[in-house]
Amino acid sequence: MTLLSVQNLRVSFPTRHGTFEAVRGISFDLGRERLGVVGESGSGKSMTGRAILGLVRPPGRVTADRLDLEGQSILNLPERRMRKIRGRRISMVMQDPKFSLNPVMTIGDQIVEAYRLHAGGNRAAARQKALDMLAAVQIRDPERVMGAYPHEVSGGMGQRIMIAMMLAPDPEILIADEPTSALDVSVRTEVLNIMDRLVRDRGMGVIFISHDLNLVAQFCDRVLIMYAGRIVETLPAKDLHQARHPYTQGLLNSLPRLDAPVDRLPVLQRQDSWRNGATITESLETEFPGGL
Amino acid sequence: MLTVDHLNVWFGHPPDRVDAVKDASFTVAQGESFGLVGESGSGKSTILRAIAGLIDTWSGTIDVAGKFLTARRRDRAFYKTVQMVFQDPYASLHPRHSVDAVLSETLRLQGMDDIDRRIARLLDDVGLGRGFRFRYPHQLSGGQRQRVAIARALAAEPRLLLLDEPTSALDVSVQAEILNLLSDLRAEHGLTYVMVSHDLAVVGHMCDRLAVMQGGRIVEVMAVDVLRQGTPQQDYTRQLIAASEGYARA
Numbered sequence: 001m002t003l004l005s006v007q008n009l010r011v012s013f014p015t016r017h018g019t020f021e022a023v024r025g026i027s028f029d030l031g032r033e034r035l036g037v038v039g040e041s042g043s044g045k046s047m048t049g050r051a052i053l054g055l056v057r058p059p060g061r062v063t064a065d066r067l068d069l070e071g072q073s074i075l076n077l078p079e080r081r082m083r084k085i086r087g088r089r090i091s092m093v094m095q096d097p098k099f100s101l102n103p104v105m106t107i108g109d110q111i112v113e114a115y116r117l118h119a120g121g122n123r124a125a126a127r128q129k130a131l132d133m134l135a136a137v138q139i140r141d142p143e144r145v146m147g148a149y150p151h152e153v154s155g156g157m158g159q160r161i162m163i164a165m166m167l168a169p170d171p172e173i174l175i176a177d178e179p180t181s182a183l184d185v186s187v188r189t190e191v192l193n194i195m196d197r198l199v200r201d202r203g204m205g206v207i208f209i210s211h212d213l214n215l216v217a218q219f220c221d222r223v224l225i226m227y228a229g230r231i232v233e234t235l236p237a238k239d240l241h242q243a244r245h246p247y248t249q250g251l252l253n254s255l256p257r258l259d260a261p262v263d264r265l266p267v268l269q270r271q272d273s274w275r276n277g278a279t280i281t282e283s284l285e286t287e288f289p290g291g292l
Numbered sequence: 293m294l295t296v297d298h299l300n301v302w303f304g305h306p307p308d309r310v311d312a313v314k315d316a317s318f319t320v321a322q323g324e325s326f327g328l329v330g331e332s333g334s335g336k337s338t339i340l341r342a343i344a345g346l347i348d349t350w351s352g353t354i355d356v357a358g359k360f361l362t363a364r365r366r367d368r369a370f371y372k373t374v375q376m377v378f379q380d381p382y383a384s385l386h387p388r389h390s391v392d393a394v395l396s397e398t399l400r401l402q403g404m405d406d407i408d409r410r411i412a413r414l415l416d417d418v419g420l421g422r423g424f425r426f427r428y429p430h431q432l433s434g435g436q437r438q439r440v441a442i443a444r445a446l447a448a449e450p451r452l453l454l455l456d457e458p459t460s461a462l463d464v465s466v467q468a469e470i471l472n473l474l475s476d477l478r479a480e481h482g483l484t485y486v487m488v489s490h491d492l493a494v495v496g497h498m499c500d501r502l503a504v505m506q507g508g509r510i511v512e513v514m515a516v517d518v519l520r521q522g523t524p525q526q527d528y529t530r531q532l533i534a535a536s537e538g539y540a541r542a
Contacts (some may be wrong), residue, residue: 184490185536188535211464213464214538248510254467254468255464255493256471256494256496258492258493259519260495261496261497263475264475265468265497266474267468278331
């Protein structure tokens with residue numbers, strides 16, 4: 001079943017030198033799966049996530065032939081209606097918890113506020129829900145953390161708190177924009193495990209935006225590779241290392257590897273033809289490889 | 293080239309004193325590339341900053357090229373021997389100084405002559421070319437800025453470069469270019485590197501030996517082959533290697 005259907009999505013910004021298109025006509029469908037979006041800085045991957053949530057500020061312009069959430073268009077909805085979708089039906093976890101949490105509000109108050117905004121209910125019920133969510137993201141002493149301020153918790157804990165807050169209203173889609181880039185490797189595994197479990201238990205669709213190819217290959221079911229605002233290749237995550245597009249291959253080769261030492265790293269030679277060439281699509285055996 | 297012995301670094305005063313580095317000792321030979329790895333807060337960058345003279349609350353001995361350093365003061369000769377490259381190329385260049393101003397100021401401070409020719413050579417060395425000489429940081433990409441930061445460090449013709457996460461703010465394709473550049477420069481100029489990184493694969497690629505840090509202590513010093521084969525002595529190092537191999541679905 002398709003949760004989100006995107007057809008020919010474009011995001012453009014007027015500049016002094018004419019219009020700049022950050023996203024140049026991308027199309028994909030998201031089911032109850034983990035979809036990875038990979039690319040380098042400036043490839044338009046974050047802008048795609050923001051466009052879906054209606055977070056592109058004017059003078060930025062979002063156009064699409066179709067941007068449907070379960071069959072209903074959510075393209076350029078008025079802010080009042082978008083607010084009913086944002087957080088409740090589509091949630092977003094951003095890169096750095098330091099900048100996403102309000103520094104002058106306790107963590108408990110923030111989760112309760114976010115939850116009541118979407119689910120209503122009284123304070124006591126919301127508080128209980130917040131405690132349950134904190135426990136669900138494996139925070140050992142939820143009572144204490146409820147009363148703490150964001151600067152009093154570590155980065156990994158902050159990111160788990162963000163996940164707790166974003167998943168409290170049971171959204172259908174979670175957009176995770178570099179959710180573990182600011183974290184240490186050991187904490188990263190823990191945060192991903194928690195996200196994985198919650199997402200699987202609730203049958204959510206996930207858009208996982210990252211620059212880390214290997215991480216995406218391991219966490220996701222399917223991967224879109226973006227270059228200069230377009231999707232250059234889509235393939236099942238498990239086949240990432242058999243990628244056919246020279247850009248994807250180049251990215252993979254430029255990573256240093258512990259098991260295969262080399263004297264010099266191969267350097268990516270960018271080609272103009274990648275900007276407008278056709279998307280390489282792996283024929284998928286099942287609709288959602290990797291299974292659910 | 294560099295000997296660090298029983299180094300302690302702390303911040304603040306009791307009772308709030310934080311011991312960031314505890315009893316760290318290691319040596320780096322002339323021409324060697326040495327890595328410091330560990331998680332955030334393990335004290336790896338703090339060691340570099342103590343060596344560079346950016347922190348004055350330390351004890352123990354630091355010996356650079358046969359000279360013992362004292363708490364804070366570093367003479368000009370020191371900065372002719374040791375230079376540092378920082379993590380974030382966006383923050384380490386002055387936004388209103390052109391590449392030319394950045395490099396000529398450094399060269400003049402080091403008492404160099406023939407500045408014009410040296411700038412041209414530095415830019416060639418880091419693969420930028422002379423066309424970049426009068427650009428400002430906002431006209432450069434992240435990789436190009438890091439090249440300017442490396443050129444600035446090379447301006448003093450140092451023998452020891454302290455590299456604090458030099459590629460972690462860059463895309464992987466740009467990271468490959470910068471790592472290749474650093475390898476080339478080391479071979480050309482006979483430099484010694486001390487490189488801090490959280491990325492084991494980067495350290496494995498660049499370094500001959502490395503120290504693994506946890507909670508301010510060096511838990512293990514090993515050759516890079518030990519890292520590659522995954523046969524370290526300490527449990528913590530094994531965990532770190534396992535975690536860095538990526539995420540395995542539970």
